Amino acid sequence: MFYGRENELKIIQQAIHSPRAELGIVYGRRRVGKSALLAKLKTHKGDLHFEALQKVSAKKQIEHFTDQLAKQTGTPETLAHSWKDAFEALTLHIKRGRHYVIFDEFPWMAAGRTELVSLLKFYWDNVWKENPRLTLVLCGSVTNFMLKHLIHSKALHNRKTFEIKLDPLPAHEAVLFFKKYRSSFETAKFLMIFGGIPKYLEQMDPTQSLAANMDRLCFTKNSFFLTEFETLFKEQFKVIKTYESIVEILADRSCSKETLAKRLGIKAGGGLSGYIQALEQADFVRVFSPSSVMGAGEKTKKIVLWDEWLQFYFSYIKPNRRIIELNTKPGLFAQLAEKSIDTYFGLAFEQFCIKNLPNLLRHAGIELDEIIGYGPFFRQPGRKGRNAGGFQIDILLHRHGHILTVIECKFQTSPVGYSVIREVEKKISLLKPKKLYTIEKMLVCAGQITKDVQQSGYFHKILDLNALFTP
Template identity: 30%
Template sequence: MEQEAFVGREEEIKQLRALLKKRSASFVVVKGRRRIGKSRLIEEFSKNRKTYKITGLAPEPNTTKQDQLDEFAKQLSAVTGLPEIKTDDWSKLFAFLAREVKTGQVLVIFDEISWIGSKDSAFLAKLKNAWDDLFKKNPKLIFIVCGSVSTWIDDNILNSKAFYGRISWTLELNPLPLADCNRLLKAHGFRGSTYEKFKLLSVTGGIPWYIELMQGNFNADENIKRQCFLKGGALFGEFEQIFHDVFGKQDQVYKDIVEALADGAAEYKEISKKIDYKSSGRLSNYLTALEKGGFISKDFTWSLASGKESKIAQYRLSDNYLRFYLKYISPHQEKIKKGHYNKGGLPNFINWDTVMGLQFENLVLGNREKILELLSIRPEDIISDNPYLQKQKTRHKGCQVDYLIQTKYKNLYVCEIKFSRSPISAKAVDEMKKKIRALALPRGTSALPVLIHLDGVTHSPEIKDYFYETIDFGELLY
């Protein structure tokens, strides 16, 4: 059977391969959003290597500690070829596994570790003891734990005193950069135009599994209709699965938060008011969990005069799939279930100029490294870079900048992100001038206007002469 194409993650594979040369055992943590490709990365790394992989049972209300123990034992028997053992003690299962991996180059993988251990408060202590007393005695062993519940991994492993000094390497997977998204689309037979590809990315973001759902024998609209607006489409049911699997019993609060951010960024107090949830440490924890899970971003603004981070921060729904679901799939769930959109093209409420606005901004901000490269800005020269919010005060007006980059050389790159199918008019110059006039610029600072667009800037002298740089974002696909 032909194996599915593996695209990207070259740096992550390189980091994992470096561990093969270590002269002591390695404890590795891999985390990231659901569907980001953690298991697929580990599978690629473990290819042609002796591997023992165990995956936890997905969380269900009736799943017990014993269910997880029994499933672990079944998988352990399958990968070792030895008889299945019955036990109510993790220590016995770890010891059984340790005997099989005590010598030679070997990988041990616990996939979705939060599922495996969440029903037993003693699980982590026993795992820590098994690592200290058994697993790490094989200097060629690489032990990998991974999972989608990033807060559980942070709280129970990365920030736990029990595992302090034991973690050899941590990998946090982010969405694929644009060039890798394009390579993955090509690997799955999609050969559409730049505009067509950005339609797909406005729905999938850089999430590998979502991109892999797109078939080359359909155009972008057909792919999106099939996956989002037909009852059997994977992206029709994915939203509920995310919140059920990752956030469990508290899923409704998390849903309320992302829904509050679907129309644009908001500050903490605005979110509290929108979802009618008291401002508290618990709400902060929910926001942190969504941020660590890769679904929202917390964008701090900063003082242009001092360069110091401000207390002002906006939360942004940085996950394109979640926003597309909330804005365009969720309101029409019942019609989708009844098959109202089975025939014809995409539903008529999909207007791509409207859809692509915030989605395009997310793609730009998620690929800011390439923007910096195109502007010849070295990371070490940056004071701060983020979406920027300046609140109105007595001395200056309020304004918002899509993406602002401040460097130590007193240059301020004021980036306007515009998605438009039609050529962008000279009106963009007037809008940018207004923003720059409103900014409270420190003395001696030069404001450099930058236009980031997709396929179509008018060649009028005003646009060409005014902007310091115009960047066709579509070129980053190639």
């Protein structure tokens, strides 16, 4: 199944039909749909797709490459002793005519080393770019390698002509996987557990409830997602122990680097910063700072677990893994999650709204070029005086024209009552914005709201789930 990705498809299509040779880089987390995106445009007879093998020697990679070349071109296999031999064989097929060539999982192809990057640079500079109808795409999931050795490398500096960081699908595209079988409320729950990861959404049976899907996919022996964490992290990181400890701590609570270091029992220095950066590059965590919303003067940074699946795994699967590995009957998801899952979704909804903020703003009539800064806003207790309390605003927009938009996000089965107004008022009083700012209030609510909230006129905008799921 393939849904959405219109912008990314357009970028690649333009490259394929460009009057010059194009060198593109596509990267993103595992399971996000990179291969499916690139394969979608492989329609021409001269197009070639080379998929690397994981954790094999360079010799095996070269053999696999030449085998794929022979099968796709219908020619005898070349006996290649090196990547140079393999690239010479490839050159015979792509030096003239239109060709769209994909090197899929390029970090595996390079076996994590840079020699192949240097050789590729030589062939691009001296041979391949001479064909103005060639489009070559380097694709990979190991984000650190892709960023360090391709995107920010001196070898390919000024050579790449387009770059796509493939993010999870936004809600208005991910909802297409459910084919209108589930309500918007239930669909939101699915997406707050699995995110907009196409491979994960493909496992869902939209004709069955959330509980039935969770039992089948996560809470029974040999279920699909039971070992997904190990698969995900072992591919991304050579040694996963410290990375696992970090995300497990963040699954319990977002925190500063100093607090994280204390809980890990290590120094809050460059070593920890490197782990955080690697996790952030892989889109597993995100570092937020109030200064990105309000400018200088707000110094605290908070590290947030940003991947929905990791949050759910460490909240419900890892603590109960021994039981799950024995279970063969439905009903375990409800048994283990019943008491806490509503609170879990309530907290996850804030992040869900941030990730789909462009769609919310479109429905609220706010243009992106109005935004100076945005994000969750938080302040530690005592930050603005000894007796000042700590607080957090779900989403705060800093807009041109001295406008602050406070967005409150609510996901609950009972109607949202007047207490939400008191909550927002308290947060604004603790924010203490300068008098020149206009404060606008917006409520994003997954369920119903009471009449007194509707009639109060307090909120400038009240949006429901349609604002997340409708383009």
